[in-house]
Amino acid sequence: MSLPPCPQCDSQYVYQDQNQLICPECAYEWDPNQIEEEEAITAKDANGTELNEGDKVTLAKDLKVKGSSMVMKIGTKAVIRRIQDSKDHELDCKVDGVGEMMVTAKFVKKA
Numbered sequence: 001m002s003l004p005p006c007p008q009c010d011s012q013y014v015y016q017d018q019n020q021l022i023c024p025e026c027a028y029e030w031d032p033n034q035i036e037e038e039e040a041i042t043a044k045d046a047n048g049t050e051l052n053e054g055d056k057v058t059l060a061k062d063l064k065v066k067g068s069s070m071v072m073k074i075g076t077k078a079v080i081r082r083i084q085d086s087k088d089h090e091l092d093c094k095v096d097g098v099g100e101m102m103v104t105a106k107f108v109k110k111a
Helices: 032-038
Strands: 015-017 020-022 056-059 077-083 091-095 099-103 108-110
Touching: 077 099
Parallel strands: none
Antiparallel strands: 015 020, 056 077, 056 108, 077 091, 091 099
């Protein structure tokens, strides 16, 4: 039976102690049944609605594109490709007319 790698350091030397898995390299302990539930990262839009990967959103306000003179107008449509657990730009989106772009969740509304 093969055990999954450590979620902290990706070590392959994980061993099992009763119902916990333990990594000898970083000393991280976890329950493999609970980690699957905790991995789902979500973000909330301007109205407080939860956003998930694959959702269609529209911009809630005009946004300047950093390092460019371009402005994305209010109402521009986008599709969420991935949600990241970061402080600023949580949403990796494909924005109509712009392409791939990182957007802050509080500046979009679920369509």
